[in-house]
Amino acid sequence: MNKQEFEKLITHIPDFPKVGVTFMDVSPLLKHRFDDVITDMCKNIDWSNVDYILGIESRGFILGSAMAIKQNKGFIPVRKKGKLPPPTIGEDYSLEYGHDTLEMKINKESAKIVIVDDVIATGGTLKATIKLCERNNFQVQAISMLINLRFLNQLDQEFDNIHSVLNFD
């Protein structure tokens, strides 16, 4: 699918959810081109070397679960604090203001995973998820994102396995 067509279906909402943030609303893109989005997000990943998809709450659930079905993989949720029953492990991370915590179920057996979410902004959410994986026997084979707001992060320099359908420089 043509990237310009994708971009036209993303609405930029100024000052949401707070002043100074431009929210990338991917709802129209998912409404009209869901299959194309999922196909593109699955590209350039060696799926023979992946056990599970790990989706970050909450748009990572929509994208990650569709990718999991397409690739015949299981799905693992990473959730906001207090949503998963114990035993869980958690990782604190910084937002633009304050702190939050992400949690996942404790995992004993080593497994290879792909992390999925809609947007990388500052990268705090992704970094916390990678730390959780490292502490929880998950090897991160690849990271698949719909949008990377590269002007807000340098994560491409830190990790060589980030795949983004759209990059904003």
Ligand code: AMP
């Ligand atoms: P960050 O931790 O700053 O990289 O933020 C990433 C998470 O926040 C993702 O789960 C996104 O869904 C959400 N997010 C952050 N900034 C935006 C934005 N400008 N537009 C849409 N979602 C965003």
